[in-house]
Amino acid sequence: MQLFAEFLALVVIVLIVWLIRRDRLPISHAIWWLAVAAIIALLGFFPNLLDALARAVGISYPPSLLFILAILTLLIKVLLEDLEVSTNRRRLLRLAQKTSILEEEIRQLQRRLDERDKN
Amino acid sequence: MANPGTVVQRHPASMASPDESKIARFRRAAHKMMVVIPARDEAADVGEIVRQVTATGLPVVVVDDHSADCTAETARRAGACVLQLPFHAGAWAAIQAGMRFARQHGYEFVATLDADGQHDPADLETLLERIDAADHPNVVIGACVDRANKRRRLAWRVLRWLSGLDIQDLTSGFRIYDRKALALLAQPDQTLLEYQDVGVLLCLHAHGMRVCEVEVPMCARAHGISRIFRSWPMVVYYLIYSALIGTSRRGRRTEPAE
Numbered sequence: 138m139q140l141f142a143e144f145l146a147l148v149v150i151v152l153i154v155w156l157i158r159r160d161r162l163p164i165s166h167a168i169w170w171l172a173v174a175a176i177i178a179l180l181g182f183f184p185n186l187l188d189a190l191a192r193a194v195g196i197s198y199p200p201s202l203l204f205i206l207a208i209l210t211l212l213i214k215v216l217l218e219d220l221e222v223s224t225n226r227r228r229l230l231r232l233a234q235k236t237s238i239l240e241e242e243i244r245q246l247q248r249r250l251d252e253r254d255k256n
Numbered sequence: 257m258a259n260p261g262t263v264v265q266r267h268p269a270s271m272a273s274p275d276e277s278k279i280a281r282f283r284r285a286a287h288k289m290m291v292v293i294p295a296r297d298e299a300a301d302v303g304e305i306v307r308q309v310t311a312t313g314l315p316v317v318v319v320d321d322h323s324a325d326c327t328a329e330t331a332r333r334a335g336a337c338v339l340q341l342p343f344h345a346g347a348w349a350a351i352q353a354g355m356r357f358a359r360q361h362g363y364e365f366v367a368t369l370d371a372d373g374q375h376d377p378a379d380l381e382t383l384l385e386r387i388d389a390a391d392h393p394n395v396v397i398g399a400c401v402d403r404a405n406k407r408r409r410l411a412w413r414v415l416r417w418l419s420g421l422d423i424q425d426l427t428s429g430f431r432i433y434d435r436k437a438l439a440l441l442a443q444p445d446q447t448l449l450e451y452q453d454v455g456v457l458l459c460l461h462a463h464g465m466r467v468c469e470v471e472v473p474m475c476a477r478a479h480g481i482s483r484i485f486r487s488w489p490m491v492v493y494y495l496i497y498s499a500l501i502g503t504s505r506r507g508r509r510t511e512p513a514e
Contacts, residue, residue, distance in 0.1 A: 227447045230345055234353035237319070237339035238360065245337070 142181025149174035173210060288364040289314060289432070291380070292354030294347050295371035296321040299330045302371045306334035309369075309377045317357055318371070319350040327371075347429075348449050348456065355433070355442045364435040374400075375430040379472040383432045386470045394437040394465040397423065398430030398472040418499045419454045421461060424469060426454050437465050454498050 153170045156162035162170075180187055180203070191199035291314050295302050302318060309316045318331035322344045332338050339353050351368055358366045367383065369375040379398060386396045415426050433441065440446065440463055441456065449455040460467055 223448060227444055230349045230352075230447050231444055233341050233343065233345055234339075234349065234356055237341050237353055238357045241317075241337055241339050241357070 139181045139184055142177055142184075146174045146178035146181060149177065169214065289367060289384075290354075290358040290361070290363040290365070291316045291367045291369065291377070292351055292358065293318045293331075293336070293369055293371050294321060294350035294354065294429075295319065295323065295327050295331065296344070296347070296350075297323045297325050297327060298371035299323070299325040299327045301373045302327055303330040303334040305369070305371060305373055305377070306331050306336045309380075310335045312377055312380070314367070314377075314380070315363075317354050319354045321345060321347065321350045346450065349447065352442060352447060355438050359438055359442055364438075365432055366438055367432045368429055370429045375472070379430070380432070382470050382472055383430070386468065387432050387434060391466070392434075393468040394434045395460055395467040396432045397425060397428050397467065397469045399423075399425030399428055399469040400430075400472055414495055415454055415498050418495075419458055419501075421454060421457055423457060423467065426457065430472065440465065450497070455501050458501060 149170060153162065153167050153174065157164065157167050187203060188199045191197075191202040194202070196202045196205075291309050293302070293305065293309075293316060295318050306316050306318060316336040317339060318328070318336045319339045320328040320331070320341065322341050328338045328340050337357070339350075339357060341350060341353065345353075354368070355366050365387070367380055369377065369380075375398060383396045383398050387393060412424075412426055415421075416423070419426075437460060440460070446456075446459060449459060457467060
């Protein structure tokens with residue numbers, strides 16, 4: 138059992154729960170981070186797990202497996218975020234186009250109304 | 257036009273002009289074609305270009321890409337519809353806004369030209385002739401091959417090679433799109449394209465649209481300088497961008513849709 142890993146996992150869990158309670162983090166994102174915290178906790182309780190896993194995949198220096206897994210986790214997360222950002226950018230642009238179109242149409246309707254009132 | 261405000265009307269009022277045949281031709285086209293002019297900080301030139309286009313009887317929509325100057329007001333005073341984007345969204349997003357507007361108002365063709373006076377609206381005639389031709393291309397590009405400086409020509413040659421597109425003037429903003437091309441390009445999937453590269457052309461190509469070119473003379477820009485290819489880093493960026501988009505989409509080509 139590694140106290141530092143458990144402490145780290147606890148900090149992440151508390152932070153996530155706090156963010157959920159403040160409505161800052163949607164559950165879908167929270168699940169990801171809670172899973173990360175769970176893995177940290179698991180490896181903290183059973184450090185031998187990492188050694189066994191490293192041996193199984195043929196890595197002679199187990200901590201490097203930890204780094205690979207950590208980097209991979211972040212990489213996937215960032216890639217998913219990138220996808221979401223472009224989806225949001227697309228929606229934002231569509232909305233901007235729509236508002237500009239609606240604005241112009243309102244202007245034209247207004248002008249037509251004004252003309253009718255004049256006559 | 258009697259009332260420059262209501263540009264969306266389909267039947268432009270009659271106009272007396274010395275060049276009747278040309279005007280008549282335009283008027284026929286005007287029933288179904290709208291001119292889209294993306295503009296960003298072009299207050300110096302946009303008024304004149306709008307007046308030139310409306311003089312041909314074609315309805316104009318200027319898409320103001322969040323200009324800092326009075327582009328929108330100038331265009332409106334000159335008689336154009338103006339769509340004002342609430343933030344800087346880029347030339348392609350601006351053109352797509354114009355396309356969506358035109359489609360919503362029942363137009364079948366959209367012509368695009370630059371707001372800086374590079375393109376003579378009278379040359380729309382040449383483009384119209386080509387899109388009316390028997391083989392019915394979906395997009396006609398007004399190509400000005402002469403304007404290319406050394407940098408551009410090199411970049412274009414590489415782009416052509418990378419993308420496999422057989423088009424001389426890849427970045428010309430002087431184009432006519434037909435109903436089918438518009439239906440494709442107005443979709444949300446096409447919103448994140450960038451205009452000043454081959455993305456739009458590749459998208460058309462991938463969906464089996466026929467794109468062809470006609471050569472048109474080009475006026476020098478009245479004011480300012482072109483934003484694209486303004487420096488070597490920009491050229492490198494577009495080369496890498498186009499290399500990626502060109503090679504990643506190569507396999508997605510389909511047969512021309514009839």
